Amino acid sequence: AQSVTQLDSQVPVFEEAPVELRCNYSSSVSVYLFWYVQYPNQGLQLLLKYLSGSTLVKGINGFEAEFNKSQTSFHLRKPSVHISDTAEYFCAVSVTYNQGGKLIFGQGTELSVKP
């Protein structure tokens, strides 16, 4: 079975500072990896995904993530955050995504950007 661990439940950061949200996964087979953002009382919006190819993935809103197979990690980064980036961020994994399979989500990381 697959699992996802987000190591930080809360990450406070000042505006314009860089940020890294950590995500590690566990799987005995190849996986597809995702990062989603959730604003209060809303659904999820896809930030970026890794399906294959380059391990450095660029997404929307200036976010990027790097797939590291040896460390089973998929950390999310942004070089300079804005107040509007304050939200909950979820890392997710899927083994069968390309076959229409389900996503398994991590516990979430609350990013709080302060002025």
Add this chain to the structure above:
Amino acid sequence: GAVVSQHPSRVICKSGTSVKIECRSLDFQATTMFWYRQFPKQSLMLMATSNEGSKATYEQGVEKDKFLINHASLTLSTLTVTSAHPEDSSFYICSARMDRGELFFGEGSRLTVL
């Protein structure tokens, strides 16, 4: 991008009543839809996978008689919480998958059972 709509966005009901939540893919056909449940400050827990024209596949520990899922068409799946109780209060989110595999999430439905 593709849009998935949930209705209602908020619902309050009395204990013992049943509540239906709709999930619609507005501009694409979704052969598969997923239903998630999210408690405050927690992650999304997959409840079931809904395939058009067939019975839903429930995750372990989810009561199929409690949470009835119907995927009657390629653009609509419904979740009915039967005989709701306060512990069923939660945020329910659906997602719909396009044929090429892209997955889109609804805005969520907040259920409060009094």
